[in-house]
Amino acid sequence: MCAVDSEVEVAVVGAGAWGRVFSSLMLQAGAEVSVWARRRESLSGLAGMHVSTDLNEVVCGKSVVVVALPSAAVREVCSRLPLASGASVVSLSKGLEAETNLFMGDVLAQTLHISPSQVVVVSGPNLSAEIAEGQPSGAVAACLDLQRAQEVSPLFSTHSFRPYLSTDVIGAEVGGVVKNVIAVAVGAAAGMGYQTNTRAMLITRGLAEMARLGKALGAQEATFLGLAGVGDLIATCSSPKSRNFTFGFNMGSGMKREEAFSVSAGVVEGARSARAVLELAGQKGVEMPITAAVAKVVFQGGTVEEMGEYLMGRARKMDGVDIKFV
Numbered sequence: 632m633c634a635v636d637s638e639v640e641v642a643v644v645g646a647g648a649w650g651r652v653f654s655s656l657m658l659q660a661g662a663e664v665s666v667w668a669r670r671r672e673s674l675s676g677l678a679g680m681h682v683s684t685d686l687n688e689v690v691c692g693k694s695v696v697v698v699a700l701p702s703a704a705v706r707e708v709c710s711r712l713p714l715a716s717g718a719s720v721v722s723l724s725k726g727l728e729a730e731t732n733l734f735m736g737d738v739l740a741q742t743l744h745i746s747p748s749q750v751v752v753v754s755g756p757n758l759s760a761e762i763a764e765g766q767p768s769g770a771v772a773a774c775l776d777l778q779r780a781q782e783v784s785p786l787f788s789t790h791s792f793r794p795y796l797s798t799d800v801i802g803a804e805v806g807g808v809v810k811n812v813i814a815v816a817v818g819a820a821a822g823m824g825y826q827t828n829t830r831a832m833l834i835t836r837g838l839a840e841m842a843r844l845g846k847a848l849g850a851q852e853a854t855f856l857g858l859a860g861v862g863d864l865i866a867t868c869s870s871p872k873s874r875n876f877t878f879g880f881n882m883g884s885g886m887k888r889e890e891a892f893s894v895s896a897g898v899v900e901g902a903r904s905a906r907a908v909l910e911l912a913g914q915k916g917v918e919m920p921i922t923a924a925v926a927k928v929v930f931q932g933g934t935v936e937e938m939g940e941y942l943m944g945r946a947r948k949m950d951g952v953d954i955k956f957v
């Protein structure tokens with residue numbers, strides 16, 4: 632364990648698409664930024680930042696550490712993280728851990744031996760390529776300790792990026808994970824040639840799935856009407872810049888699962904998390920048919936045609952009764 636520096640310096644762990652752009656946001660906001668990646672070539676082009684493949688060098692003594700890894704890598708990397716006592720950990724990852732069905736905040740608290748109130752979850756409609764261009768966006772910065780969220784969020788507040796504070800950590804986590812699964816389904820429908828009405832139906836029913844699961848896990852319903860809920864859902868389900876949407880699109884267009892993974896421009900969290908989300912929903916007695924359909928296609932060799940038939944063939948329901956928004 633290291634001692635905390637008196638000045639706020641930020642470490643970023645992970646230099647993929649989002650880690651790099653988020654680091655630039657923090658540089659713009661005036662922070663001193665150090666970035667770690669496991670490979671040196673991932674660290675090129677990060678002007679004005681300290682970069683290293685040595686975790687100790689990047690993380691030791693930092694009072695704020697941003698974790699920008701795919702969810703599958705968080706446990707392994709963070710178990711080696713020399714975190715200063717009392718440091719804040721900002722989680723950018725939007726996935727469930729496949730083996731444990733844990734959200735990233737829980738994985739971070741477990742592996743770093745910290746209180747869950749030290750974790751700030753940042754989630755919103757944040758397609759990194761658009762943020763890199765300086766296009767306006769925002770995100771929820773959720774922490775059980777509101778004061779900590781207040782202290783940390785200026786580090787990534789710029790003229791084009793607005794953090795909104797929240798204490799609904801589980802709501803922000805559920806939103807970030809479930810929207811990726813729904814984006815795979817919407818992408819698949821688009822790849823099959825279905826257009827605006829189909830997309831709107833899947834997004835809307837996907838929002839109901841997200842809110843039902845969130846409610847069962849103790850989230851506030853209002854979170855799902857915010858940036859980390861419907862905001863991110865719309866962005867991810869509407870853009871070919873989304874890796875989740877594109878993965879689904881490619882499968883909908885006839886590509887095999889392994890090829891769709893291999894041509895992806897980065898991690899496809901929705902495909903990786905679908906089964907864990909479904910298991911979690913099952914434990915809570917929550918129905919998530921779109922998620923079930925995605926899990927069938929990704930994990931059980933189901934076809935996208937079967938996915939459509941399954942969703943359209945379900946027993947008819949009342950609209951709007953399964954979740955009541957405030």
Ligand SMILES: NC(=O)C1=CN([C@@H]2O[C@H](COP(=O)(O)OP(=O)(O)OC[C@H]3O[C@@H](n4cnc5c(N)ncnc54)[C@H](O)[C@@H]3O)[C@@H](O)[C@H]2O)C=CC1
Binds near residue numbers: 646650759896897900
């Ligand atoms: N790209 C985006 O627009 C956004 C991404 N996110 C989330 O942020 C997280 C990271 O996403 P991206 O940066 O886009 O991913 P990416 O796929 O672009 O990059 C991931 C990086 O992690 C590295 N990595 C993979 N496995 C590793 C391991 N075991 N140890 C160390 N490094 C490893 C890869 O080499 C790569 O540099 C994901 O959970 C994603 O859902 C959230 C908001 C926006």
Ligand SMILES: O=C(CO)COP(=O)(O)O
Binds near residue numbers: 725814872876
């Ligand atoms: O989380 C994101 C946008 O908010 C990024 O989505 P993709 O991982 O699908 O590219």
